[in-house]
Amino acid sequence: xxxxxxxSPFAPERFPDLPxxxxxxxxxxxSGLKYAGRPDLLxxxxxxxxxxxxxxxxxxxxxxxVLLCRESLRTTGxxxxxxxxxAGNANAFTGERGMETAWQTAVEAAGLLEADPEExxxxxxxVIGEPFDAKALTRHFRDMLHGPEATWEQAARAxxxxxxxxxxxxxxxxxxxxxxxxxxxxxxxxxxxPNMATMLAYVFTDIEAPADLLQRLLNECVADTFNCITxxxxxxxxxxxxxxxxGQGEARVREDMPEAVAAFREALHAxxxxxxxxxxxxxxxxxxxxxxxxxxxxxxxxxxRIAMSIANSPLVKTAIAGEDPNWGRIVMAVGKxxxxxxxxxxxxxxxxxxxxxxxxxxxxxxxxxxxxxMKGREIDIAVSVGEGGGEIxxxxxxxxxxxIDINAxxxx
Amino acid sequence: xxxxxxxSPFAPERFPDLPxxxxxxxxxxxSGLKYAGRPDLLxxxxxxxxxxxxxxxxxxxxxxxVLLCRESLRTTGxxxxxxxxxAGNANAFTGERGMETAWQTAVEAAGLLEADPEExxxxxxxVIGEPFDAKALTRHFRDMLHGPEATWEQAARAxxxxxxxxxxxxxxxxxxxxxxxxxxxxxxxxxxxPNMATMLAYVFTDIEAPADLLQRLLNECVADTFNCITxxxxxxxxxxxxxxxxGQGEARVREDMPEAVAAFREALHAxxxxxxxxxxxxxxxxxxxxxxxxxxxxxxxxxxRIAMSIANSPLVKTAIAGEDPNWGRIVMAVGKxxxxxxxxxxxxxxxxxxxxxxxxxxxxxxxxxxxxxMKGREIDIAVSVGEGGGEIxxxxxxxxxxxIDINAxxxx
Numbered sequence: 001x002x003x004x005x006x007x008s009p010f011a012p013e014r015f016p017d018l019p020x021x022x023x024x025x026x027x028x029x030x031s032g033l034k035y036a037g038r039p040d041l042l043x044x045x046x047x048x049x050x051x052x053x054x055x056x057x058x059x060x061x062x063x064x065x066v067l068l069c070r071e072s073l074r075t076t077g078x079x080x081x082x083x084x085x086x087a088g089n090a091n092a093f094t095g096e097r098g099m100e101t102a103w104q105t106a107v108e109a110a111g112l113l114e115a116d117p118e119e120x121x122x123x124x125x126x127v128i129g130e131p132f133d134a135k136a137l138t139r140h141f142r143d144m145l146h147g148p149e150a151t152w153e154q155a156a157r158a159x160x161x162x163x164x165x166x167x168x169x170x171x172x173x174x175x176x177x178x179x180x181x182x183x184x185x186x187x188x189x190x191x192x193x194p195n196m197a198t199m200l201a202y203v204f205t206d207i208e209a210p211a212d213l214l215q216r217l218l219n220e221c222v223a224d225t226f227n228c229i230t231x232x233x234x235x236x237x238x239x240x241x242x243x244x245x246x247g248q249g250e251a252r253v254r255e256d257m258p259e260a261v262a263a264f265r266e267a268l269h270a271x272x273x274x275x276x277x278x279x280x281x282x283x284x285x286x287x288x289x290x291x292x293x294x295x296x297x298x299x300x301x302x303x304x305r306i307a308m309s310i311a312n313s314p315l316v317k318t319a320i321a322g323e324d325p326n327w328g329r330i331v332m333a334v335g336k337x338x339x340x341x342x343x344x345x346x347x348x349x350x351x352x353x354x355x356x357x358x359x360x361x362x363x364x365x366x367x368x369x370x371x372x373x374m375k376g377r378e379i380d381i382a383v384s385v386g387e388g389g390g391e392i393x394x395x396x397x398x399x400x401x402x403x404i405d406i407n408a409x410x411x412x
Numbered sequence: 413x414x415x416x417x418x419x420s421p422f423a424p425e426r427f428p429d430l431p432x433x434x435x436x437x438x439x440x441x442x443s444g445l446k447y448a449g450r451p452d453l454l455x456x457x458x459x460x461x462x463x464x465x466x467x468x469x470x471x472x473x474x475x476x477x478v479l480l481c482r483e484s485l486r487t488t489g490x491x492x493x494x495x496x497x498x499a500g501n502a503n504a505f506t507g508e509r510g511m512e513t514a515w516q517t518a519v520e521a522a523g524l525l526e527a528d529p530e531e532x533x534x535x536x537x538x539v540i541g542e543p544f545d546a547k548a549l550t551r552h553f554r555d556m557l558h559g560p561e562a563t564w565e566q567a568a569r570a571x572x573x574x575x576x577x578x579x580x581x582x583x584x585x586x587x588x589x590x591x592x593x594x595x596x597x598x599x600x601x602x603x604x605x606p607n608m609a610t611m612l613a614y615v616f617t618d619i620e621a622p623a624d625l626l627q628r629l630l631n632e633c634v635a636d637t638f639n640c641i642t643x644x645x646x647x648x649x650x651x652x653x654x655x656x657x658x659g660q661g662e663a664r665v666r667e668d669m670p671e672a673v674a675a676f677r678e679a680l681h682a683x684x685x686x687x688x689x690x691x692x693x694x695x696x697x698x699x700x701x702x703x704x705x706x707x708x709x710x711x712x713x714x715x716x717r718i719a720m721s722i723a724n725s726p727l728v729k730t731a732i733a734g735e736d737p738n739w740g741r742i743v744m745a746v747g748k749x750x751x752x753x754x755x756x757x758x759x760x761x762x763x764x765x766x767x768x769x770x771x772x773x774x775x776x777x778x779x780x781x782x783x784x785x786m787k788g789r790e791i792d793i794a795v796s797v798g799e800g801g802g803e804i805x806x807x808x809x810x811x812x813x814x815x816i817d818i819n820a821x822x823x824x
Contacts, residue, residue: 128740322820328540360507408734
């Protein structure tokens with residue numbers, strides 16, 4: 001089926017100009033598996049020796065390709081020769097047959113590339129519970145290998161499901177005067193919640209970096225980017241972030257090179273942050289982009305619980321959709337977060353308006369100004385707990401009629 | 413403001429016929445605080461010696477009346493002479509002034525009844541964060557004391573906010589040939605989630621029962637009734653269930669009378685269960701009533717987490733609204749519950765159709781039959797985890813456009 005979704009109001013005017021990454025060759029194809037008339041299959045061929053790292057959904061019902069990628073990275077210690085992504089079918093809850101499909105996909109790609117199947121990362125996104133045959137993907141591989149190269153935009157489009165725009169980001173840097181590039185593409189617009197979401201993100205860099213360093217930096221960057229966004233509090237069976245370092249550029253980084261690590265980490269973080277915000281800004285049915293800052297919570301975990309309780313509250317999200325500075329619902333969401341809070345120390349801001357302090361409405365609170373802020377497209381909510389040093393910033397969107405339209409009809 | 417809400421499709425044809433409870437006198441009034449043209453203030457006067465028990469929200473931002481009731485019950489050991497409930501203003505996050513309002517309300521009612529202020533239970537529901545003066549309520553008390561008695565239906569209507577119908581229930585029994593009655597009234601249709609919700613429920617019985625027994629039985633009954641319902645996963649600052657035993661009937665119950673305890677517990681449970689389902693069936697924007705059974709989970713807490721993860725998933729709730737037997741979303745919700753699950757042991761049913769087993773779609777699954785079930789008004793979902801003896805049944809509703817309409821516009 002095809003959904004005619006109105007583009008997100010936050011859709012960028014155009015896809016960014018992204019440079020090529022040495023050692024990465026992209027190809028796309030129409031698999032015919034679900035979507036008609038658009039490429040829905042991505043094959044990224046990676047230079048021999050490419051180092052790889054991954055972060056995956058914590059779902060207890062993780063999909064076959066997630067289980068396979070996790071295992072393959074463990075087996076190889078972090079080496080990859082190819083990435084295969086199909087959109088439209090998640091290959092989740094498909095049992096032994098699903099594992100066979102993921103494995104055969106890797107075997108076929110590996111055969112063409114004279115690589116090991118464990119060096120092929122396989123990812124799927126789309127409907128859950130509908131097994132399919134690997135041939136639906138693998139029959140296209142030879143043409144993809146020998147056909148025209150795809151652009152980053154074509155690659156980003158090929159992995160979309162309910163996304164209304166393709167998502168790409170770029171950051172660069174220098175190590176000892178030698179340049180490197182980090183490019184990322186991502187998809188995801190619903191089923192987005194902490195610990196990953198129906199979210200696929202792929203980051204490619206030409207820097208030469210060992211897999212263990214790549215993994216450590218990816219973990220760190222995911223923690224306050226992809227794991228700080230939520231659309232609906234639902235967590236996918238297929239969430240995956242993979243990073244690939246081809247080592248085909250001039251720059252290199254090792255654990256014992258702190259300046260190089262810092263430069264590379266900064267670029268990697270910038271790309272993850274950019275992609276994470278693009279995912280929220282394409283949140284299903286979004287009309288407002290919401291930033292929630294929590295500070296002085298007892299600890300970081302408490303800050304996260306409070307922020308996510310606000311971000312996932314249907315009553316907060318509908319109030320934002322209704323442009324109502326209904327701060328009582330923020331109080332409610334703080335209260336239900338499962339964190340001990342002293343009401344008298346709690347402070348709440350909407351935009352730059354201090355709304356609540358000393359357990360009640362702030363004396364100088366001007367509701368008209370808060371209402372004005374709520375009319376904007378970007379909404380800022382801040383909470384100070386007054387208990388400690390825990391802080392976090394999370395990003396979400398409002399809950400609108402369009403979310404219902406999309407999800408009452410789309411089978412994802 | 414006033415909302416013209418379409419009645420829930422589950423609204424009963426009429427309010428049940430409820431007998432009087434000896435020792436309970438009801439009165440209602442129009443406070444003028446928020447709603448125009450309808451009573452929004454309830455005063456229930458209770459016979460001297462009435463024993464009382466309460467269960468309250470676990471919110472860390474509990475409202476002033478909740479804090480007061482909790483403290484008063486502790487002070488008196490469970491004695492009550494009156495109940496005051498106002499609808500339209502929750503007296504939540506109103507600071508010292510809010511505590512003063514709740515206390516003055518109790519003081520005034522107690523003065524008229526020659527009782528202690530701690531013997532007056534005060535409850536509020538409605539908008540958060542708008543302080544009001546106790547006089548808005550207390551100025552009506554004298555007329556209410558001397559004016560006409562209200563019916564149970566009038567009492568149930570006086571405590572409504574976004575409810576589309578008044579909620580009442582009755583059960584009776586006998587102890588040693590002597591009859592007793594249990595009557596309950598309740599309100600609540602949104603912000604409904606475990607550990608209570610914007611939910612107020614009051615249970616009155618003429619049985620003679622000591623407060624500590626009443627409290628124990630109320631705790632037990634709330635656990636699998638009011639704490640097993642959810643509309644939107646949001647938890648209110650004001651949730652309260654109070655039980656009052658006037659002792660003005662012929663029957664009496666004590667801890668050392670097991671048959672009497674069983675008979676009374678059964679009636680108390682029946683009334684709590686009935687009211688809890690009525691609350692869900694008036695869930696904001698409901699079009700489908702959903703029963704979720706989880707069995708053979710590792711333990712009861714795991715069963716609850718899985719059931720509530722399904723019940724609160726926006727993607728599951730919108731699929732139900734769309735009459736789509738999208739069992740993949742149930743798999744997703746099980747996966748994100750934070751419980752270790754072996755996919756291969758998991759079984760999922762929609763209606764009487766076994767949908768999934770052995771980590772994949774069940775061989776005999778007939779989607780047409782599941783789709784037919786989804787067209788009904790009452791939807792049954794069952795999950796077997798295959799890991800242990802934990803089980804639970806929870807009740808919820810779907811997520812519809814009407815929920816958005818109500819909550820993007822109504823300030824609660």
